[in-house]
Amino acid sequence: MATLLSTTDLTAQFGGLTAVDRVNLTVEEGSVTGLIGPNGAGKTTAFNMISGFLTPTSGSVNFAGREITGHAPHRLAKLGMSRTFQHTSIFANLTVRENILVGMHLKIDQPFFRTLTGRIKPVDEDAVREILNLLELADRAKIQAGSLPYGDQRKLEIAIALAVGPRLLLLDEPAAGMNPEEAMRLVGVIRMIQKRDITVLLVEHNMRLVMGVCDRIHVLEHGRKIAEGTPAEIAANPRVIEVYLGKGQANA
C-alpha cells in the first residue's frame, strides 16, 4: 500500500502553548486510520492543520504525493480531501438533497456565466441517490436538514463529505452523541466507505468504534505522538493504558 497522507514534524503553537508538537503521522491508501488520545491531546488541532483550516507553525503535510501545507480547504477538496466537523455541521436551512448537491459542487461543471445563458445541466441524480441510499437518508431527501433528528444530521454530515468524491475522508468524532446502536451502525458505514476505495482518517473517543473499525491507530497525548500500531497493539500498549485509565491499570 502506498502512503496517501503524511505529516512531518507537524507543530502548532498558540501563544506560548504548544498544542501539537512535532507529530509525524502516515495514512496508507485504502486504510481506516484512527487518531485517538485524551481530550486536549491536540487531535482536532492536528486535524485542522491537515485539512487546511489552520496553518501549522512549522512542519509539513503531504497528500497524494504533493506538499499541501497551508493550502486553503477548498483547494484540498479539489485534490480529493474532505472532512466532517466535531460539532454537527450541515446546511440547516437547505433540504437534505440540496445539502448533497452543495457537496457535489466540484463535480458539477457549471461556471457562473453559464448559469445565466446556457441550459442548467441536470444534476447526476444517480450519484445523489447513491449517496442518500448509502447513508439511509433517501426517504428524507426533501426535508429541511435542520429539522432532522440528531443521528440523521450526523449521517448527513458524512453524506456531504462523501458527495465531494474524496480520496481521503477525515471524520472528526463522527460518533459523538450517538447512542451505542447508532455508533455500531456507523462501523458498517465506515466499512462501506472503505470498500469504495476511500481512505479514512478519524478522530474518535468511542473506543469500541475505534478498535472495531481501524486498521491502524495513532495515539496523541499532550500534543505528542506516544504510540502507533494495530488496534491489538494499541490495546496492549502499557503507555496507552496508562494515559487512558491511569497508572497501575496496565498490569491489572
Place this chain on the structure above:
Amino acid sequence: MIWLFAQQMVNGLVMGSVYALLALGLTISFGIARVINFAHGELYMLGAFFTYVAAARFGYLPGVGISVLGMVAIGLLLDRLVLKPLRKGKMSLWAPFLATLAVSVILQNLAMAVFGPDPYLLSSPFAYNPVIIAGLVVTKQDILIAGVSLAATLLLTLFIKKGRYGLAMRAVARDRQTAALMGIGIEKVYMLTFALSAVLAGLAGALVAPKAMVDPFIGRMALLKGLSVVILGGLGNIPGAIAGGLVLGVSEALGAGFISAAYKDAIGYALMILVLLFRPEGILGKKMRRA
C-alpha cells in the same frame, strides 16, 4: 510653517481626544457584548441635543451633567428593548448589527421630527475666549474637551482595571459561560456596558457641540469617525481606541492644514481602508487568522 504644524497638532489632539471617547464606547460594546453599535453616532447626537435642551434652562455645565444622566437611560433602553431580545437563543453577530442600524434611523428621524433639519448653536461660556499659550491659540472649550476626555478615559480605564464590575466586564468579554459560573449576572454586565457606552458617546457630543453645530445628522459622521478609529486601533482593543483616536485627530488636522480642508474627513476612511488592506487586526492588535 512650524507654527502651523504645532497649531494643527494641538487642534488634532483636541479632536483626537473626542474621537477616542467615541471609539471607547464602540469598543467596549463590541469587546464585551459583541455588538457593533451602528446607532452609536445617534447616541452622540442625542448627547448634544440633551445638552442643548438642558443648557437652555440650567446653563452649559449643568446641562452636560443632565445629558449624561439621560444617556444612562438611553443606553439601558437600547440594551433592554433592542439587544436583549436578540440574545435569546443563538446569538448571531448580524442581528444586532442590523437592529442597531434600524435604531440609528429611528433616532435620527425622531430627532428630525422634533428639532427639524436645521442646525442649532449650543453656546458654552468657554467657547469664545481664546487663550494664547506659547503662541498657540486654543479656546477654554478646547481645554475643557481635552480635560474631560482625558478624565473620562482615565476613569473608564481605572474602572475596568480595578472596579468590581470592571473585573466582571473583562471576565464576560473573555468567557461568558465561566463568568456566569462565578455568579456574575451577565445581563447586569450588558446593561452596564451599554450605559457606559452611551455616556461616553453622549459626553463626546455634549463637549463638541459648542465648537460645531448640532443637527439630527451629526451622528452619521460621528459613527464613521468612531468606526475608523476602532478599525485603526483594532476591534475591542481599549488602548488601541485611545491611540487610534489621537492618530486620527492629528492626521485630520495635519491633512486639513497642509493638504485640503474639504477632504479632511476622507483621511479617516483612507486610513481605515489602508489598515483593512494591510493590517486588519489594527495597529495595536494581535495577528488574526485568515478567513
Place this chain on the structure above:
Amino acid sequence: MLEVKNLDVYYGPHRALEGFNLSVKEGEIVALVGANGAGKSTLLKVVSGLIRPRSGEIHFADRRVDGLAADAVLRAGIVHVPEGRRVFSDLTVEENLLIGAFSRRDSEIRQDAERIYEYFPVLKERRGQFAGSLSGGEQQMLAIGRGLMGRPKLMMLDEPLLGLAPVMVEKVAEIIQSLNRMGISVLLAEQNITVALGVAHRGYVVETGRITMEGEAGALAADPQVRQAYLGI
C-alpha cells in the same frame, strides 16, 4: 445533600441525559466516570444552572435548585469548576481569585485569598501574572482556588486531571482529598478511572447519557466491566 432525580436533558433534537439519578451525601467524594461525550459535563452544567433540563428534579440541602440561575445556585453553595479549567487568561491570578468571590459581599474575601495563597504557594508567587501564562497544573490549582473563593459546600470538578503531567495528577488528587477533609463534598467527573475511583467513596459509570453502573468506589475499580466499557476490549 445533592439529589438528582430522573433528569432528562436535550440539546436540540439530541438527548444528552436520560433518566439520570445520582446523589452526593454530605462529606462524600463521588466520582462520575465515563468516556468523553458520555454526558458528565452536561450533568454538571445542568446542576450549576447553565443548562435547563427538560424534566426531572435537582435538590440541594433540602432546596429545589433546578431552574435556578447560575448565580443563585452558586449562592446556595454549589461551585462548578469547569472542564478545561477556563481560567480567565488575560486576568491576573489575583483577579481570577477575586472573581471567584464575586457572589460574596462579606469582608473576608481578602483573608480567603491569603488562605488560598498559603495553600497554593505557587499561586502566591504568580499573583500578578496573567493566568494564561501558568502551566496546566498551576491553572488547575487556580481554577480550584477560584472555586474555593465562592465558599462551596459542594464542589463539582469537571475533568480536573485532563492533560496534566503524572506528577500533577497525583498532586491534584491529593488536593481533592484535602478539600474533602475541609468538609467540602465533591462531585468529580473524570475519565481517569484509577485516580477518580482511588480518591472517591462512591462512583457512577456513565455511558451515552445513562448510568450503567454504580457502587462503592473500590468495587467499581476492581470490576473488569468498567475497564471494558472504556477501552472497548
Place this chain on the structure above:
Amino acid sequence: MTRQTLTGILLFGLAAAVPAFVANPFYLHTGIALMVNIVLALSLNFILGYVGEKSLGHAAFYGIGGYTAAILAINYALPAWLTLIAGAFVSGLFGLIVGYPSLRLRGPYFAIATLGFGAILQLIATNWVAVTKGPMGMPGVPPISLPNPFGAGFVFSTERPYYYLALIFVALTCWITYRLANSRTGRAFVAIHENVDLAESVGIDTFNFKMIAFLLGTVLAGLIGAFNAHYTNFISPKALEPYLTLNAVTMVIIGGEGTLAGPIVGAVLVTFLPEVLRVAEQYRMVFFGLILLISIIYAPSGIVGLVRNIAGRREAARHGNAA
C-alpha cells in the same frame, strides 16, 4: 413548466399590460419608482440575502451608476445605451476595489468598509465641484434615446417607454435570481451564508463566490442608478444617502432574504405601505426603522420566510419527521 415560472410569466404579462389601461402618468411614475426599488432590493439581495455579507453602502453603488451616466451624458454627450453600461461597469469596478480587501476578512469588517465607502463617496460627490457640480447636483441629464441609423432616434419623452425599460431591467434581475436558485453558483452562495467552513471544505472557493455575488449586486445597482438619473434628468449627492441603503436593506429583510419573492414583496411594502397607512412624511423613516427592527427581532426570515416555515412544517409533518 413549474407553477413558479407560470406565476412569474403571468405577473410580467400583467405588468406589461398596465400602460395600455393606465393613462395617468402619475400611476406610471409610481410603477417606475416601484420597479427601481425592486431592482435595487434584488441587487442587494445577492450580497445580503444569498452570501449573507452585510453591505451597508449599497446606495453608493446606485449613486456611482447615476453619476457615471450623468457625467458621460452631459459632458461627453455619449448615447444612453453606452452610459447605462458604463454606469453598471464603473459601479462594479468600485465593487471590486471595496470587496477585494474586505471580503477576505471574517467579522464585521465588510460592513464597516462598505459603510465607510458610502461616506467617502458622498463626500466626494459633495466636494468635487469641478466634476459633480457639488451639493446642488447635476440637472439636465438627457433623456434616454434609442439610436436609429436611418434617421432621428427615438427619444423617451413620456413615462411609457421608461416603464417598459424598467420592466426589462426587473425581468433581467429576476431572471438572474431565478437562474441562480437552482444552479451551482446559487447553491454555493447559500452554502457560504449557512456555514462558511463547511462550504469551504466541500471545495467552494468562498472568497471567489462572495466576490461574484458582490459584483453582481454592484453592477445591477449601478445600472438602475444610471437608469434613474436619465429618467429623473437629475443626480445629486442625495442619490448616495444612507437612507437609500437602509430602504434597500429593509426591503430585503422584511420581505425575506435569499429568495426571489422576498425582496419584491419588500419593495412593494416599502413603496406603498407609508401611503396606505398615511404615515406623515417626517415620520416615514422612523416607521421604516421600526418595521425593520420588529422584523429583525420577531421575523428574521421575513414575510416569505414565515410563509415557508408554515409550509415546511406541514411538509415535515406529512413525512412524520417533525423533530
